[in-house]
Amino acid sequence: MRGATEGINLVAQSWGRRYLEPGDEILVTHLEHHANIVPWQMLCEQQGARLKYIPVDKHGDLVLDQLDELLTPRTRILAVTHVSNALGTVNPVRDIIRRAHARGVPVLVDGAQALQHFRVDVQELDCDFYAFSGHKMFGPTGIGVLYGKASVLEPLLIPLPSNPDQGLALSSALLVGLIEEGCKILAVVFLAAYDPDSTESHQRYEKVLNNIKEVKSRDGIIVSVGNANDIDLMEVV
Numbered sequence: 043m044r045g046a047t048e049g050i051n052l053v054a055q056s057w058g059r060r061y062l063e064p065g066d067e068i069l070v071t072h073l074e075h076h077a078n079i080v081p082w083q084m085l086c087e088q089q090g091a092r093l094k095y096i097p098v099d100k101h102g103d104l105v106l107d108q109l110d111e112l113l114t115p116r117t118r119i120l121a122v123t124h125v126s127n128a129l130g131t132v133n134p135v136r137d138i139i140r141r142a143h144a145r146g147v148p149v150l151v152d153g154a155q156a157l158q159h160f161r162v163d164v165q166e167l168d169c170d171f172y173a174f175s176g177h178k179m180f181g182p183t184g185i186g187v188l189y190g191k192a193s194v195l196e197p198l199l200i201p202l203p204s205n206p207d208q209g210l211a212l213s214s215a216l217l218v219g220l221i222e223e224g225c226k227i228l229a230v231v232f233l234a235a236y237d238p239d240s241t242e243s244h245q246r247y248e249k250v251l252n253n254i255k256e257v258k259s260r261d262g263i264i265v266s267v268g269n270a271n272d273i274d275l276m277e278v279v
């Protein structure tokens with residue numbers, strides 16, 4: 043990713059366009075940076091969905107008393123910033139995620155203002171997506187990360203047929219397509235969905251990894267892959 047904005051747009055235009063139908067709702071908050079509003083406004087226009095907002099009180103805190111009411115059977119995703127860029131408010135995202143999940147709603151967290159201040163454990167938070175930018179955490183501009191839970195990405199990226207070889211061919215084609223479209227991080231996170239303890243899974247992982255390296259040497263894309271056992275996000279620069 044080139045930053046949090048691109049990560050959020052990617053979720054809206056891939057996950058969102060796949061799952062949203064007319065009349066569905068997206069819940070954001072009045073504390074969002076426009077990077078976490080505009081992609082959802084565009085998605086609403088495209089899919090005929092409706093954008094709703096969690097309000098903010100006079101202290102700059104989200105009015106979470108209204109959360110259960112705002113989460114309706116039509117809510118498809120909740121997108122919330124971890125830390126407000128305008129007020130510095132640290133939102134209780136763990137609690138928000140727990141309450142959204144209790145209603146079957148996945149959560150995207152915009153972490154652009156969080157990681158430079160405190161440690162974030164995406165698995166402990168249990169968020170479905172987490173987006174952030176390199177330049178906000180003393181890194182270079184133009185790079186960033188979109189974390190996605192394997193269970194959320196898998197249905198999007200793995201049309202696995204019963205024949206493993208066919209599955210690999212399809213997956214590889216998909217990876218090349220994603221990389222060519224600039225959706226690099228999704229392609230690499232996809233790899234982390236494989237279980238390294240399973241021999242079959244690991245063999246496939248290695249093959250797909252080699253395929254990515256070929257794409258890299260062909261197209262000059264730099265791919266940096268972390269340890270899938272530690273954390274299921276990987277970085278592409």
Ligand SMILES: Cc1ncc(COP(=O)(O)O)c(C=O)c1O
Nearest residue numbers: 045046047075077127154155175
């Ligand atoms: C809370 C928040 N989200 C998203 C962004 C967008 O980040 P980027 O421009 O790196 O994509 C910013 C940038 O200031 C931000 O403060």
